[in-house]
Amino acid sequence: MxxxxxxxxxxxxxxxxxxxxxxxxxxxxxxxxxxxxxxxxxxxxxxxxxxxxxxxxxxxxxxxxxxxxxxxxxxxxxxxxxxxxxxxxxxxxxxxxxxxxxxxxxxxxxxxxxxxxxxxxxxxxxxxxxxxxxxxxxxxxxxxxxxxxxxxxxxxxxxxxxAQSSGASHAATAVRGLSTDWIDLGPLDDLPEGRPTMRSGKGGSMAVPLAVVRRGARVDVFVAACSHLSGPLDEGTVETVRGSDCLVCPWHGSAFDLDNGEPRRGPAANPQEKLEVRMDAGHVLARVPSRHR
Ligand code: FES
The missing domain is CATH 1.20.120 (Four Helix Bundle (Hemerythrin (Met), subunit A))
Structure with missing residues (x-):
């Protein structure tokens, strides 16, 4: 050993x-x-x-x-x-x-x-x-x-x-499983308003859960595994924390700014991985940011 x-x-x-x-x-x-x-x-x-x-x-x-x-x-x-x-x-x-x-x-x-x-x-x-x-x-x-x-x-x-990933970003690990192509997340009209929902992101050998938040015509897409300890952000809530609209983790309450994924409340210290988003014929398309491609 x-x-x-x-x-x-x-x-x-x-x-x-x-x-x-x-x-x-x-x-x-x-x-x-x-x-x-x-x-x-x-x-x-x-x-x-x-x-x-x-x-x-x-x-x-x-x-x-x-x-x-x-x-x-x-x-x-x-x-x-x-x-x-x-x-x-x-x-x-x-x-x-x-x-x-x-x-x-x-x-x-x-x-x-x-x-x-x-x-x-x-x-x-x-x-x-x-x-x-x-x-x-x-x-x-x-x-x-x-x-x-x-x-x-x-x-x-x-x-x-x-070895135990105690300070590492668990979201950064999860995002590496995603395809680098644009991923079709389905019609905008199917997304609920103002609360996170789960969509599956295409990966190499398995799907990667994504947390998708729609606010009107705007959609923000994050890797669902919380950067702190992989809590399911798609089961979280949208709240205003320290003046910013945030996606809040259901496990320990970390809050991530919907605009850029920056942590606004701990215990998370690392940002949440946020995907690029565009619309095509009423469908939401998402792609990993260029630092992962
Ligand atoms: S796993 Fe999300 S705050 Fe701890």
Whole structure:
């Protein structure tokens, strides 16, 4: 079994949930849905914020590890360790916000990721304290131990992103199954007004569900799998969210602007894939955008 394959076994251990679920409820209680939580998700950025935020502590701590190996650079290493400690707090907050809205296997590995990061942070705080008392040798031992833990934890975070698709756009994955030709979605007059309905998009070996919204003569067509966790947007609602007409996911309430697919409310941080649309003899035709052709 590969090293990272072991993590999939860990993600299967349901016994962890007894400890994880109360922690998740506590995070959801502290970070209620709203503007601050959406800020932490990265909804305003159109990209998950957590991988952006972790650059500062990871970069600071790796750099400190290098500088600590050069005696005259050790004061700079201490400064970088302090920078990493300060930056770890908002990075952890954004990670906790995402983690609380993920599926169960991601939550299990995410809990391990958080425990290791917390331990690494404690070692770095201990390192700063030791350095402050003039015990530089201990300070270096503690910070190198912290770097080892933070590195292992970063590998788990990478597995969550790449193998478990925790921050990936599930809509971008689904859109790749569609034909690159114009797809006939049927007559405009057959579409209900002001609410999403499902149409099948032609794919290579299977149909791809699309969420179609008609507003008068205007039609907006999206991949039905929500960018957050593949919820069925064709079963969602059309609502005004933060001043924009949005398609709202029935699973966790993410709202996507009908005009451009940008997220207006989280937990989604990635945009929703929107198709090009044209009319032909009263029929609605849709096609994947050129970035996918
Ligand atoms: S699947 Fe989570 S908001 Fe759509």
């Amino acid at each position: 590969s090293l990272m394959g072991i993590l999939d076994r860990v993600a299967d251990v349901s016994a962890f949930d007894k400890a994880i679920e109360p922690a998740r409820k506590a995070v959801q209680g502290a970070l209620k849905p709203g503007a601050f939580k959406d800020f932490l998700h990265g909804t305003w950025l159109g990209h998950p914020l957590h991988p952006v935020m972790v650059q500062v502590p990871v970069g600071s701590w790796v750099s400190a590890g290098l500088l600590d190996a050069i005696p005259r650079m050790r004061p700079a290493a201490t400064l970088l360790i302090g920078t990493g400690v300060a930056a770890a707090v908002p990075a952890a907050l954004s990670g906790a916000a995402d983690w609380s809205e993920q599926e169960v296997g991601v939550r299990r590995l995410g809990a391990l990721h958080a425990v290791l990061n917390t331990a690494a942070l404690g070692l770095y705080v201990g390192s700063l304290a030791a350095r402050g008392r003039g015990r530089d040798g201990w300070g270096r031992v503690l910070s190198y131990a912290g770097l080892g833990l933070a590195g292992g934890s970063a590998a788990i975070g990478g597995h969550m992103s790449y």
